[in-house]
Amino acid sequence: MPVEIRVPQLGESVVDAVVGTWLKKEGDPVQVGETLVELETDKVNVEITAEQSGVLAQILKPEGETVAVGEVIGAIVEAEAAAAPAPAAAAEAP
Numbered sequence: 103m104p105v106e107i108r109v110p111q112l113g114e115s116v117v118d119a120v121v122g123t124w125l126k127k128e129g130d131p132v133q134v135g136e137t138l139v140e141l142e143t144d145k146v147n148v149e150i151t152a153e154q155s156g157v158l159a160q161i162l163k164p165e166g167e168t169v170a171v172g173e174v175i176g177a178i179v180e181a182e183a184a185a186a187p188a189p190a191a192a193a194e195a196p
């Protein structure tokens with residue numbers, strides 16, 4: 103089951119941020135606590151870290167896009183789920 107990467111609370115009166123730099127690409131392995139993306143606001147820059155180990159499965163918000171607090175910007179899946187063969191491929195095996 104994917105774990106959503108959400109924009110955290112950014113501070114008092116700050117309601118949005120700009121996606122600065124994704125430090126990982128889709129398909130890259132990630133470890134708990136590893137920085138995934140940097141967000142920029144007019145008051146503070148925030149690093150979002152991985153809440154679980156696995157694979158960065160999806161980036162929903164590219165660099166330069168404005169995002170709101172609580173918005174989903176990406177997803178992490180368990181490494182086994184990312185590496186599992188498609189059911190059709192498994193059915194073709196002899």
